[in-house]
Amino acid sequence: MKRILAILLFAGSLSGETFDHYLKRFDYNERTEMKIKSLEAVELYKMGEVEFVDIRFKEEQAIWSFPFMKMIPLNELPDRLNELDKNKTIVTVCPHYDRAEMARIFLTLKGFKSRYLTDGLIGLAGYLRGDEAKEFIEEMKKR
Template identity: 55%
Template sequence: MTKQQNNTLVERDFDTYLRDFDYTERMAMKIGLDELLDLYARDEIQVIDIRFHEEYAAWSVGIGQHIPLNELPDRLDELDSTKTIVAMCPHYDRAEIARLYLTIKGFSSRYFTTGMLGLVDHLRGGRARDYMELVKGKEQ
């Protein structure tokens, strides 16, 4: 697709991206709760929490890694270009900014429509126990 053989990323032209935006892309750019949990467990996506440092310090989730949105341009080397990068924030507005930026930069990227608040609401009690057992050994 957008990757060369040596895995260097090829940036997309923003004008072209918008002109090509269609119903397929409208769905493809999103990822919901069930799919995120499944693909994360299967190691097919890299999840990034793009909130500010103060927000991360106040509370954090045991899934994915923390790269604030305003540091993303300088930390692209921490992203695995062989995986789809899923951006998350409390709801989904900032995650979509990250997703768009990464897409233009040539990554495969989606944003988490459920948001981190929906994620923590879902992963409580027995579901928290079972899922963390399933993904044991991953980051954090």
């Protein structure tokens, strides 16, 4: 945990907002806005309002992935910010949500609007199955 805090403090010191400032302005609204569940995230993706970023390690991504997500491992994120669309909300994802939350804080400190998927990739996979998967793919083909 100390290492995570040190990383976040360092990341904040490189941007316009420090981690200290972020913590001081943190409130119930921010706590609500930092999270998103699969159902809402998928609907916003369909409307073109969010960009999913899978921040797992490359080896994890090679085993299974979602073709509609941008794959940027957490340890590459600082060098690949230019690949993200600042006009969209960035939804960070990993199997559960621990690394996704780290990525979300980093992106927030860098000026991005970002949220993390609370039910993680495992929850998203559970949501996008059967009829939901079929409907999602059909909608994406229309784009």
